[in-house]
Amino acid sequence: FNYRRIVSKGRTDPFYGTPVPGDLTLVNWNRGNDWGIMNPPLILTEERLVASGQRHNWLGGLDVSALKDGENHALLFAEWLMETQSRTGYPLSLVFAEDSLLGTRSGLSLYPYIREGRRILGRAAYGQAEFQMLEQDIRVGTSGGRDFSPTAVGVTHYAIDMHGCRYRNWEPSLSASSAPVNEFSVRPIVIPLEALIPQKVDNLLIGGKGIAVSHIVNAATRTHYGEWTIGSAAGLIVAWLHSQDPGLIPAQIVPQGKMADLQRYLVAHGQRLHW
Known part of the structure; x- marks a missing residue:
């Protein structure tokens, strides 16, 4: 849990101190919550963009089903962390609390971090x-x-x-x-x-x-x-x-x-x- 801890409520060393309830870590790990599956592709092609209706109701040109797959993957990773890697016994509700500081019931961010997106010429x-x-x-x-x-x-x-x-x-x-x-x-x-x-x-x-x-x-x-x-x-x-x-x-x-x-x-x- 010390990995990329962004809030240390106990004000101990955020890299080595023992976590306490209320601490937050910003997890971005290749073999954990990274989502790099290309089907369905995240970015819509011109044809799929038109068919989706996003040309007139702009949602960013992204496939929402791909976003949902990434969200499910992140939640399963969090569940695996708590059920198999936790040494404190904190319940899952601390991760999925409705009063999440990020404003979501899942505890995830409002929008995923997209590592590589569109680029201009x-x-x-x-x-x-x-x-x-x-x-x-x-x-x-x-x-x-x-x-x-x-x-x-x-x-x-x-x-x-x-x-x-x-x-x-x-x-x-x-x-x-x-x-x-x-x-x-x-x-x-x-x-x-x-x-x-x-x-x-x-x-x-x-x-x-x-x-x-x-x-x-x-x-x-x-x-x-x-x-x-x-x-x-x-x-x-x-x-x-x-x-x-x-x-x-x-x-x-x-x-x-x-x-x-x-x-x-x-x-x-x-x-x-x-x-």
Whole structure:
């Protein structure tokens, strides 16, 4: 229970102290409550999106039956923990209390943590060409990596931590199952402005893990610090744009020679652009 404990009512060492009633842990464990089954797929295709009615009653483009499968899996994992791993004898009601701090009768969060979701195709700094950050941009010892410092809006760092998915009958998933690359094999990751600007939409910036990166790069930028960095960058860029000439859009910042001004604004407001 000491694993990722976020509330320690006894105010003892949260990593080693004995838990007491009222303590909370935020469990996210590969062999426990991770749900990586691809059938039914979580993200709806265009055809299934239309058939589901979510095009007109937006629920996020997600298959609710897949979400329910993940919820059941998490509840069964919690039951297994309490019935076979508990050394205190606390009843299951402490996990499934109706007055859960998360606001659900199950005790689970209101919405699952989705490790890998949709990602955009970005816009090149000059012009409308598609942009995407690639493995060679962040991996130590690879050639062809690009220097994003001229358009940097944030910086992050993490291992390439990819979790694979599978089908229920173990047919080939054609999806990477893992990419175990430790932090020391990953360069400090500079987030460029062009990774936040989607194709074909002028008044939108991405503020989380959905930036223009490959599957492999996403495994290093998707974690919380990266998301926070990207989110703060997006918010600050919007604030800066409002102080500029009316009509200036994100895709025009570099072509109009305003990137240096934007970077000075970001740094002045606490954003880190260099490691």
